[in-house]
Amino acid sequence: MRDVSFGQYYPSKSVVHRMDARIKIIISLCYIVLLILVPTIDRFLDKGRLGDYIVSVGATFIVIILFLLMVTLISKVPPLKVLKSVKSVIFLVIFTAVILVLFYGGTSNHIYFHKGIINISLEGIINSIAMAIRLFLLVMGPSLLTLTTTPVELTDGIESLLKPLKLIKVPVHEIALIMSIALRLIPNLIEEADKIRSAQKARCADFDSGNIFKRAKAMLPILVPLLISSFRRADELAYAMDSRCYRGAKGRTRMKIMRLGIRDLFGMLFFAAMFFVALMFIYDFFGVSTALANLAYSLI
Amino acid sequence: MSFIEFDNVSYSYSAGTKNEVKAVKNVSFSIEKGELVALVGHNGSGKSTIAKLMNGLLLPQSGLVKVNGLDTADKKNLFDIRKSVGIVFQNPDNQMVATIIEDDVAFGPENLGLDPKEIRERVDFALKSVGMYEYREDAPFRLSGGQKQRIAIAGVLAICPEAMVLDESTSMLDPTGKKEIMEVVTRLNREKGMTVIMITHFMEEAALCDKIIVMNDGSVALSGGRQTLYDDRLVELGLKLPMSCSVAKRLNKSGMNVGEVYTPEQLAEAICRSL
Numbered sequence: 001m002r003d004v005s006f007g008q009y010y011p012s013k014s015v016v017h018r019m020d021a022r023i024k025i026i027i028s029l030c031y032i033v034l035l036i037l038v039p040t041i042d043r044f045l046d047k048g049r050l051g052d053y054i055v056s057v058g059a060t061f062i063v064i065i066l067f068l069l070m071v072t073l074i075s076k077v078p079p080l081k082v083l084k085s086v087k088s089v090i091f092l093v094i095f096t097a098v099i100l101v102l103f104y105g106g107t108s109n110h111i112y113f114h115k116g117i118i119n120i121s122l123e124g125i126i127n128s129i130a131m132a133i134r135l136f137l138l139v140m141g142p143s144l145l146t147l148t149t150t151p152v153e154l155t156d157g158i159e160s161l162l163k164p165l166k167l168i169k170v171p172v173h174e175i176a177l178i179m180s181i182a183l184r185l186i187p188n189l190i191e192e193a194d195k196i197r198s199a200q201k202a203r204c205a206d207f208d209s210g211n212i213f214k215r216a217k218a219m220l221p222i223l224v225p226l227l228i229s230s231f232r233r234a235d236e237l238a239y240a241m242d243s244r245c246y247r248g249a250k251g252r253t254r255m256k257i258m259r260l261g262i263r264d265l266f267g268m269l270f271f272a273a274m275f276f277v278a279l280m281f282i283y284d285f286f287g288v289s290t291a292l293a294n295l296a297y298s299l300i
Numbered sequence: 301m302s303f304i305e306f307d308n309v310s311y312s313y314s315a316g317t318k319n320e321v322k323a324v325k326n327v328s329f330s331i332e333k334g335e336l337v338a339l340v341g342h343n344g345s346g347k348s349t350i351a352k353l354m355n356g357l358l359l360p361q362s363g364l365v366k367v368n369g370l371d372t373a374d375k376k377n378l379f380d381i382r383k384s385v386g387i388v389f390q391n392p393d394n395q396m397v398a399t400i401i402e403d404d405v406a407f408g409p410e411n412l413g414l415d416p417k418e419i420r421e422r423v424d425f426a427l428k429s430v431g432m433y434e435y436r437e438d439a440p441f442r443l444s445g446g447q448k449q450r451i452a453i454a455g456v457l458a459i460c461p462e463a464m465v466l467d468e469s470t471s472m473l474d475p476t477g478k479k480e481i482m483e484v485v486t487r488l489n490r491e492k493g494m495t496v497i498m499i500t501h502f503m504e505e506a507a508l509c510d511k512i513i514v515m516n517d518g519s520v521a522l523s524g525g526r527q528t529l530y531d532d533r534l535v536e537l538g539l540k541l542p543m544s545c546s547v548a549k550r551l552n553k554s555g556m557n558v559g560e561v562y563t564p565e566q567l568a569e570a571i572c573r574s575l
């Protein structure tokens with residue numbers, strides 16, 4: 001229960017934890033953009049060699065992984081926790097990788113097996129490995145964000161970042177409030193679901209046997225009371241909020257003001273440096289990737 | 301002019317439909333500043349409805365509710381009325397907005413538009429008043445019921461209201477929790493002069509109040525000072541007297557005069573004296 005209510009927040013007083021949530025959110029978004037910018041093999045092979053691709057993308061990944069590793073160490077989050085975050089997508093990634101290997105349709109000069117639409121080639125394998133690493137990194141970055149930022153800080157950060165949307169009448173404050181109340185109510189809902197479940201079990205309901213459809217159907221007597229009690233809860237909460245002078249965002253101030261500090265500047269600079277180096281390898285600025293690839297070729 | 305005035309107030313849920321429930325019928329009473337009032341009655345007698353009428357969460361369908369002379373039916377007054385009358389509800393879990401205790405207590409003063417420094421001061425003051433200051437950075441769900449309810453009280457205190465209504469706020473708590481809350485509340489009343497309206501069907505709590513209003517089926521059946529607890533009509537309404545009162549009553553009847561006492565300590569003293 002504790003896990004759910006805090007997302008997967010890992011409490012600590014590190015610099016990363018104390019950074020402004022808004023900066024962390026922006027950095028996470030840029031991080032995702034960076035991963036999207038990593039090219040697939042098709043785009044590359046039209047003009048370059050396979051080795052160039054491996055060097056360019058490989059170097060980019062190494063830079064990103066080093067960045068994640070350093071952030072993890074600075075934040076004092078156990079590295080295992082970060083690694084574990086990929087658990088939920090591991091099947092998706094393996095599945096995608098297998099499909100990509102089997103049905104790779106791009107340029108391929110090193111074909112191992114070809115029949116009908118199945119086409120296994122060196123290029124396909126490299127492509128799918130790159131894809132898998134990309135997906136894993138895509139999950140690990142944002143999970144580092146939720147490991148080092150409380151849900152409240154996150155929703156406050158999102159509210160603050162979306163403020164400009166108020167100009168076009170998007171109810172930013174309300175959306176943020178809904179998110180934070182939802183987070184607040186999750187442990188209560190779980191507790192309640194548990195209670196109802198035990199009550200039904202005491203009356204011989206069976207939740208644990210039968211196939212998945214049977215089990216889903218057995219859950220129905222839990223969901224209905226849960227839904228009803230949630231409505232009642234929401235009703236009472238609304239009274240309690242009104243009673244505490246809530247009038248929406250109008251005239252409301254906050255106790256904790258988010259202020260940018262020197263650590264935020266350093267965090268941003270650190271990320272920007274990583275971002276630039278990664279882009280340098282991706283887009284071959286100053287011919288670094290080509291030079292590295294040439295070096296590799298000459299060594300082989 | 302009294303602080304809170306109910307003048308011939310009626311309220312029905314689902315008014316005008318088949319399911320109409322007349323929850324409050326022609327109720328009139330008034331409460332002065334600094335009073336410690338108990339509002340007692342059976343389940344469904346309309347106590348919670350009265351509480352919600354007190355700061356305009358519900359509006360009377362007929363009659364008037366006035367707080368400091370301001371009519372709750374006028375929308376413009378609602379903000380000021382809610383600033384002066386706060387309500388603590390029954391279930392502490394349904395009153396919390398935030399995942400961190402101090403953020404939750406800050407919710408009220410934040411709505412008042414105070415500046416951050418003052419909000420901080422009020423939050424600290426409120427948490428200290430209920431003895432929960434050390435927990436300020438924790439999550440509420442690890443606390444006991446009594447502690448959660450103290451947080452809810454702090455949430456109302458931080459608004460600095462003149463009156464606080466506790467709607468069966470002790471009913472879900474164990475005896476220790478009940479005692480904790482009663483101590484906090486009576487202290488606020490004595491030391492800070494806060495008007496407190498205790499809604500309860502636990503008569504031991506009513507015995508600690510200065511004034512008692514007894515509800516029955518949507519109407520005020522009895523009201524008066526503490527001596528109301530010795531009114532025979534209370535028993536006729538089926539309300540259970542506090543142990544000390546019922547013992548004293550029987551002793552009085554059997555000829556051993558102990559007078560009107562309200563707590564076990566007073567009872568013991570009176571018995572010693574009469575021996």
Ligand SMILES: Nc1ncnc2c1ncn2[C@@H]1O[C@H](COP(=O)(O)OP(=O)(O)O)[C@@H](O)[C@H]1O
Pocket residue numbers: 313314321322323341342343344345346347348349350
């Ligand atoms: N939201 C509601 N909708 C319809 N009827 C209600 C609602 N709330 C309370 N009632 C009814 O109004 C009456 C008074 O309820 P309430 O004021 O909650 O009493 P108390 O707090 O003394 O138990 C009861 O008969 C109850 O069933």
Ligand SMILES: [Mg+2]
Pocket residue numbers: 347348349467468
């Ligand atoms: Mg009630």
